[in-house]
Amino acid sequence: MDPVILFFLLGALAGLFKSDLRMPPAVYDLLSMVLLLTIGLKGGVELAEHSVGGLIPQIGLVLLLGFTVPLVIFPLVRFVGRMPRADAASIAAHYGSVSVATYAVGVAFLESQRQSFDPQLPLFVVLLEVPAIMVGILLARGFQGGTRWGPLAHEIFMGKSIVLLLGGLLIGWVAGAEGVQPLEPLFFDLFKGVLALFLLEMGLIAASQARTLRNHGLFLVLLGVMIPVPLATAGAWLGWMMGLNVGGVTLLAVLAGSCSYIAAPAAMRIAVPAANPALSLTASLGVTFPFNIFLGIPLYYQIAQWLHGQ
């Protein structure tokens, strides 16, 4: 087991046992900024060494995945789970969008397995973040007027995760491997340490969801555990069809099976206020995130190896 995820466990236990451990918000912000920039920079540097033109069909397929996932989740939650329309749409948007933290743990996992992955994966993170949120809003509100798309689009597209991921990609792409070299000690060498501290706080946050879990427990646990694996399997299959390597297939599976906990909650809270934010956030942070980092990622890696016939 990768030691970074033990930090998540530490945070979760500290939170459950009501330790006074707290991470100052500014530190958490800085850690998430470093992680986002690292992921972007790394992808940008490697993309600079490849031709980008061949990526266009892949970009189309990944966007299609982003639009399709919420359309599959919504009827399941709405009719099988018998949830109100707004909640079902919100949950669909959360699961369709992605979690950068889960992705970062996936990257750390592949590093510890000495497995490389395709350079375009960070770009896929950006591509998968937005479409599901838009579909979720449409599912909740229909095509009737009244949605102020302007400010909403601004919030979604100018959210810090997209700005930093894309910014990092562009900087890495422009600067190339040599240009980025002086930045390596902060962004690349410290990656695992930063991730460990970040996961400590994620554990504390996840533990703070325990209350909702007590109230809506069984449904949320079932939802949070049963949704990721089929989605990740679909993502892995798509990655394999696109010709990604084992690491790339694993990470696309991780992205497909992950659940947003920053961009989607913020957007859905404003656009679909009738949805109970505690439900989707608890499913995402309290169940799916821990499930993915402890069991999901190794499983998706197995699936990727199996698809590649290893």
Place this chain on the structure above:
Amino acid sequence: MDTTSRKLLTVVTEAALEARLCEALDDLGATGYTIVNARGRGSRGVRQADWSTSGNIRLEVICDEERAAEIATYLRDRYFDNFLMIIYISDVQVLREDKF
């Protein structure tokens, strides 16, 4: 010392609404406002100040009575149904009345 009576409108609500509220206050003619991060407990459970999507803010506006009522009504009609929101209005004595 010369002071003038004004109303202090305090809103405790979800951090997610901050941008929307600021925009609305500008439109409704508030000359200024102050926002701080807040935490506490209410009917929707414990709210933390340290995490952006589940945090609370406390927003304060000083204005005349009419405007305070207008802002409070606007917020009530729009947000009370689905958002955590507490509004209260109190009397304050201000210096430099031309600022409010």
